[in-house]
């Protein structure tokens with residue numbers, strides 16, 4: 253039996269674990285966090301990825317967890333209301349908290365796959381001897397990096413992140429906060445030139461979100477949470493609206509997540525016995541809203557290729573061939589996403605003029621990029 257080690261238990265990791273286990277691979281997942289992380293910010297599942305979710309049987313559960321945002325209200329620089337609209341409905345799309353998707357995937361595989369929480373790969377030897385941080389040593393035939401944008405697997409095998417990371421000009425901070433605003437299933441969004449702040453209410457949680465433009469990434473704060481809070485507080489120091497309350501809430505938040513907005517672009521996603529999937533290989537950035545969908549679809553294709561090719565070299569090549577076009581068209585959507593956060597006063601004014609007087613977001617056709625991957629039929633399960 254082929255033994256596979258997967259690093260990362262969020263979306264891509266458990267998804268690829270599910271399909272591999274079903275095809276008779278012996279799968280171990282190592283996750284550095286002590287337990288599966290639930291909750292989290294809302295993510296979308298669309299197009300080709302909806303079909304993956306359907307084939308996994310998790311779509312009904314995801315539909316139950318659907319956030320179903322009912323109202324989107326925009327505020328201007330001076331705090332005045334610009335427009336309050338119904339979000340555009342995109343048919344079958346599902347929006348759930350990242351942790352709801354992770355938990356649905358984990359529930360599918362927990363009995364068939366070995367999970368090692370609170371550990372991570374320390375060294376990857378050849379031909380698959382792995383030493384873990386905890387000191388345990390094991391051998392695997394293949395290793396899959398599903399450990400996110402700042403993947404250590406990628407760094408160990410392909411080199412430093414800066415070779416592959418493409419900065420898109422924004423930073424963001426996100427955290428949960430007590431819902432003293434009393435919001436439910438709605439988004440309040442404030443914009444100034446090059447700055448935005450949002451309150452995003454799911455059914456029972458409130459997420460606060462800051463994003464701001466920076467021509468160069470603030471590398472000096474990336475490993476320093478206290479400096480990140482200071483940078484956000486300084487950037488929004490003169491802003492009105494609800495922002496002073498939000499900055500205050502940020503100071504007390506214990507789950508603040510800060511990062512630059514960027515993409516991972518690599519010429520190849522595998523080397524030797526190691527392959528990457530999800531954000532580790534091709535983060536599209538939240539500007540596209542397609543990260544989870546690429547992770548689910550990529551996991552399906554990678555496992556399918558391994559199950560239907562005689563060896564991993566051919567399988568990895570097939571995965572890359574079939575996945576690359578879909579990744580490229582979805583990463584290109586980041587250019588549209590930047591329209592959410594206009595940088596100049598003129599661009600912001602123009603956007604506000606478009607919004608004023610609207611009652612509902614204009615129904616736009618779903619992006620062809622979302623469904624650009626035609627999934628191969630399921631490989632025959634061995635069990």
Ligand SMILES: Cc1cc2nc3c(=O)[nH]c(=O)nc-3n(C[C@H](O)[C@H](O)[C@H](O)COP(=O)(O)OP(=O)(O)OC[C@H]3O[C@@H](n4cnc5c(N)ncnc54)[C@H](O)[C@@H]3O)c2cc1C
Pocket residue numbers: 259260261262263264265282283284285293294295296297350371372373398399400401403404405426529530531532537538540541542543544545546547
């Ligand atoms: C604010 C925000 C909003 C977003 N909005 C959307 C959206 O609307 N739609 C959408 O589709 N996507 C969205 N995304 C992106 C989405 O969350 C990711 O694309 C998706 O989670 C990728 O899944 P993944 O499994 O590849 O990586 P991740 O979810 O990043 O998971 C990586 C996992 O690996 C673990 N890990 C990291 N390092 C190690 C290590 N050394 N050893 C072991 N484990 C490790 C981590 O703890 C984590 O569990 C958003 C992201 C953010 C930050």
